[in-house]
Amino acid sequence: MRKRAFTLIELLVVIAIIAILAAILFPVFAKAREKARTSSCGSNLKQMGLAIMQYTQDYDEMITPARTSGDAQSWRVITVPYIKSRDIFKCPSNTANANASNDAVFPISYAANGGTGAAGAQGNAEGQCPMGYAPSNLNSAAIGAPASLILVCESNNSSVRVGTDSLDRLWAGHMGRGNYLFADGHVKLLKPSATGQPASLWSNGWESTPAGAATVAGLAACEARHP
Numbered sequence: 001m002r003k004r005a006f007t008l009i010e011l012l013v014v015i016a017i018i019a020i021l022a023a024i025l026f027p028v029f030a031k032a033r034e035k036a037r038t039s040s041c042g043s044n045l046k047q048m049g050l051a052i053m054q055y056t057q058d059y060d061e062m063i064t065p066a067r068t069s070g071d072a073q074s075w076r077v078i079t080v081p082y083i084k085s086r087d088i089f090k091c092p093s094n095t096a097n098a099n100a101s102n103d104a105v106f107p108i109s110y111a112a113n114g115g116t117g118a119a120g121a122q123g124n125a126e127g128q129c130p131m132g133y134a135p136s137n138l139n140s141a142a143i144g145a146p147a148s149l150i151l152v153c154e155s156n157n158s159s160v161r162v163g164t165d166s167l168d169r170l171w172a173g174h175m176g177r178g179n180y181l182f183a184d185g186h187v188k189l190l191k192p193s194a195t196g197q198p199a200s201l202w203s204n205g206w207e208s209t210p211a212g213a214a215t216v217a218g219l220a221a222c223e224a225r226h227p
Contacts (some may be wrong), residue, residue: 031175037093038174038189041154044088045181048110048152051082053185056140063130063151063183065137066114066161071102074160075112075131075152093173096156103160111155111162111169113202127203129163130183138204146183148207150195154178164202164211167192167218172226192219192226 052064055078067074076089090097091109099108112131130138130151143149155162157169170192172178177189180201195201196211196219211219 034093034175037091038177038179041091041093041174042179042187042189044091045110045152045179045187046185047083047088048079049181049185049187051079052151052181054082055079061140063138063140063143064112065134066112066131067103068134071160072104074101074103074106075114076101076106076110076160077103080106091154091179094154094156094171095173096171099158101158101160108156108158109154110152111157112152112160113150113163114161115163115165127200127206129202130204131161133161140183143183143204145207147186148199148201149183149204150180150201151183152181154180164200164215164218167215167222170219170222172222176223176226192222195219 052075055064056062064075064078068078080086080089086106089110090107094109096108100106101108113129114131114133115129115136128138130143130149132138140146153162154171154173155169156171156173157166159166159169162169170178172192174189177191179187179189180195181187182201193216196216198210199208200206200211200215202211202215210216
């Protein structure tokens with residue numbers, strides 16, 4: 001007895017079912033992969049936090065500056081001896097990571113919360129950032145609420161720093177969120193707007209004060225770039 005072959009209609013039905021399943025499952029796989037990359041990025045920042053804390057202990061409780069004599073002596077150059085690996089400074093999700101930062105030997109992915117104003121002042125007249133250009137970097141004892149002050153954020157710009165005056169450099173490519181390292185060493189995944197309201201997480205002493213209008217607008221623009 002001859003076996004009956006599949007008809008063209010039956011084959012098309014099978015192909016359609018496979019296509020529907022693929023359309024359902026591929027986004028799920030992509031989200032799972034991105035969650036793994038987000039976790040890896042957070043782990044990178046945790047290790048940076050440990051390195052910054054070790055530097056702080058070695059240098060009379062002074063927080064690592066965004067840079068000392070220039071970008072060639074950036075916070076990454078200063079802390080990498082405590083980490084022993086430059087790969088830690090590369091976020092696996094950031095498409096800019098194939099390019100070098102201004103300190104030349106490190107990929108674009110992360111930036112210090114550092115201002116260029118007098119005494120390490122943030123842009124938009126919003127207090128003092130922790131990792132100002134030396135000698136404007138803060139002493140850890142001067143930080144009022146370490147759990148509410150960002151030290152390092154994600155960036156897609158070659159600059160060694162991001163501040164409230166340069167939020168166009170901020171990157172939030174983990175499904176609309178970015179990882180942030182805080183002064184107490186913890187890492188948190190946040191939408192950019194959550195770093196400005198209900199309180200600003202960018203400036204020392206602003207832990208109970210919302211960010212100003214210009215900063216809020218800059219954070220909203222970052223969210224628009226990374227929906």
